[in-house]
Amino acid sequence: MISRLTGEQEDSHSDVPDTCFIRAPMGVAEVLRCEVADTLSCLMVTASEELVSRVIRVKVQDGANVHFPVIVIVPFCARYRSSYRDVAVKIVDGERRASYVTPVTTEGTYGGQRSSFAEVRVYSLGLFAVVSCLKRENYTVPTKGLSLKLPMDPRICLNYLPGSFTAPVMAQTMIQPVDAVLLAAVKSRSDAYHSVVSTSPLLYLTHPSSQPLRRPLTLTLPCPPNPKKNRHTRAKREEQDHQTQPVTQLLNFPPVSDCLPLRLLVVRLLSPLQPCRITSLAEELEESVCCHAATVVLQRRQDEPRVVLVAALPSKDLGWELSKLRAQGFSGLLETSAEISMCEGDQLLLHFSGNITSKGRRITFHSQQKNHLLVYLTEVDPFGNYSSPHYKGTAMFYKVTRGHVENINASVSGHQFLHYSSLAHPPDSLSDSLLLWLSGELSEEEVALLVLSLRLRRSAAQLVKLRAGDSLSTQAFHVLAMWRRGLPAATHQPKASQLAHCLAKSGRPDLARELLLRQAATTRQGSLK
Structure with missing residues (x-):
């Protein structure tokens, strides 16, 4: 049943x-x-x-x-x-x-x-x-020896001579591939690995400690070609070696008295490297294969300003993931963290302070799953944002590693890496609804002129295109929101007046007048509350 x-x-x-x-x-x-x-x-x-x-x-x-x-x-x-x-x-x-x-x-x-x-x-x-x-490959090594190609990667071969063990033993192997991008990331963190060109996969080999290895063991591991060599030479060699096995390295291991688990790696070098450096390289690669570059994104739908989507997205696919969120209706103000390293089972804890609150929430990161969370924000004092331009709320994000998750107490600990300000704005500020209206009134040429008038950096404009995609109105909104965030909390000249001045310089004095009228109406409504 x-x-x-x-x-x-x-x-x-x-x-x-x-x-x-x-x-x-x-x-x-x-x-x-x-x-x-x-x-x-x-x-x-x-x-x-x-x-x-x-x-x-x-x-x-x-x-x-x-x-x-x-x-x-x-x-x-x-x-x-x-x-x-x-x-x-x-x-x-x-x-x-x-x-x-x-x-x-x-x-x-x-x-x-x-x-x-x-x-x-x-x-x-x-x-x-x-x-x-x-994948784990379990196999038996008989007393007469064994020659084995691993099914996970047939380029890797193990050759046990007759008499390697006095009795048949069970052994196990696992293979961890090492991506070239991963090696480049490890090299960028330390100049000591400058001479490392490429590596083979990491091979984990386990023999029972009760049976010592009595004869040398020969391993064949694949080692990628040297990318530093001349392109013409490489192309010629590839033509000659067409449909042949990849470059390999034979390693002979002498008899040992204690066969504990081994971690094996072939490294191609431009110049000699100390053995201790090779060991540390293998350890760093082993740690790095379990880590993923992620970017924490906060975004909301324009029709639900108090519901925030928190997502830990893979940095390498950030543009694609943001486009999927836009297709789901998340096209409001976008906040992103710097790139962070997340391992399987690490957690992001959300802690709220100031004038916003929400139930304590967390995201447990898993690389093959959606790491999304909807957060429902409420204001502690609904009128507090109108009493002071500095009276805001903040959402703080903390990363807690998997090994420390069980030790977290009520007072949030960990590494704080991202702030998120309240959705409400003081009366001198420009509301999202006002910026959304203005974004829909601007042409592509006018947006470009406004970027110059607002004195935004070219890199900032390029980031806007990445975040907003092809939608002109969304691009305009992100430009205005980025400019608004860059202004100090209190200035001698109101933000609406500054933006109106830039609109007039960009050839739209009509929008400048309309902006000031709408902002005045918004301020009057706020004072009545």
């Missing part, structure tokens, strides 16, 4: 449904309860694992007996899959002991929908999640 169990969670922005399926004998599924436990997602990932499903808690109703095994089916959505990674169902019991189960199948039709589902047979209940992890 198959039963569908559904959990509910407020403000979900996941691509994966909050549902799991149970296949069990008659009567068993009726005593099970399913809950969405995404707030515990930081506990479901370690090392290089990436979460690709919701976190589902399955538990038994009080006093009920369950006869195992039962089959649990969890939907998932893996955006990035490769020959180096695989999916597994991770189960964490009440004692926080984790186990991994390889799915019987990863595709199927459940609930009338064909999609990606991880089906596993289990003998205990607890927290369930599908994680993307590095």
Whole structure:
């Protein structure tokens, strides 16, 4: 019998449904309860694992007996899959002991929908999640030796001579690819790695410590060509080596008495590098492959000024992700942080102060999921913004690493990296509605002239085009909003007068007069309140 169990969670922005399926004998599924436990997602990932499903808690109703095994089916959505990674169902019991189960199948039709589902047979209940992890290749090395090409990457070969072990042993390998962009980022942080040109993938090799390696082990690892060589020479060599194996490096390891896990890497150098530097390079690469460059974005719909979308977006796809948000109606004022490094399971905590408040919220970062959160802001004092130009509210964002999440107390700790000001503006300021009206009245040529008149930098104008896309009115609004943010809180000349002066210089004195009239009406309404 198959039963569908559904959990509910407020403000979900996941691509994966909050549902799991149970296949069990008659009567068993009726005593099970399913809950969405995404707030515990930081506990479901370690090392290089990436979460690709919701976190589902399955538990038994009080006093009920369950006869195992039962089959649990969890939907998932893996955006990035490769020959180096695989999916597994991770189960964490009440004692926080984790186990991994390889799915019987990863595709199927459940609930009338064909999609990606991880089906596993289990003998205990607890927290369930599908994680993307590095593929593990388990193999047996007999006493007569073994020559093995790894299925994840056939370019990598292991050659055990006869007598390498006195008895057959079980060994395991994992491969972590190293992207050229990742290597460039590591090199940019330290001049000590200037001579490093390229690297092979990271190879993790584990032998049992009870059996010493008695004969040399030969490894073949792929090493990319030297990109510094002359282009003509490289093209000629590629023509000669067409359809041949990539450049490789043979490594001979002597017998050792203790076969603990090894981390292996081939490095192509322009000049010699100290062994300690190579070791530190491998460690930094190992840490960096688990990190992702992200940009925190705050944006709101023009028709919902007090509802703010907070999103941690991949920096490399920032333009594409912002265009998707615009298609969903988020075209209001855009705030972005500087690029930050986020690892799987790290959290962003929101802390409010001043004249705005909201329920304490957080985002747990997962690289293969939407990291979106809707925040509903309210003013502590609805009239406070009219009493003083300095009476504002601020939203502060803190990054907390996965290892420190469990130690957070009520007083928010971590690294503060972004402020977000209140949506309301003092009476001397220009409201969003006024800027939106003005944005719709300007032509492309007039916007260009206004940028010069407002004395905005060229880089600022280019950033506006990136954020606003092809919409002229949206570009104009971002130009005006950027200029407004750059002004001090209190000036001798009102902001409306400054903007009207710039409009007149740009050839639109009619809009300058209309702006002053609308601003005066807004100020009168504020004073009546």
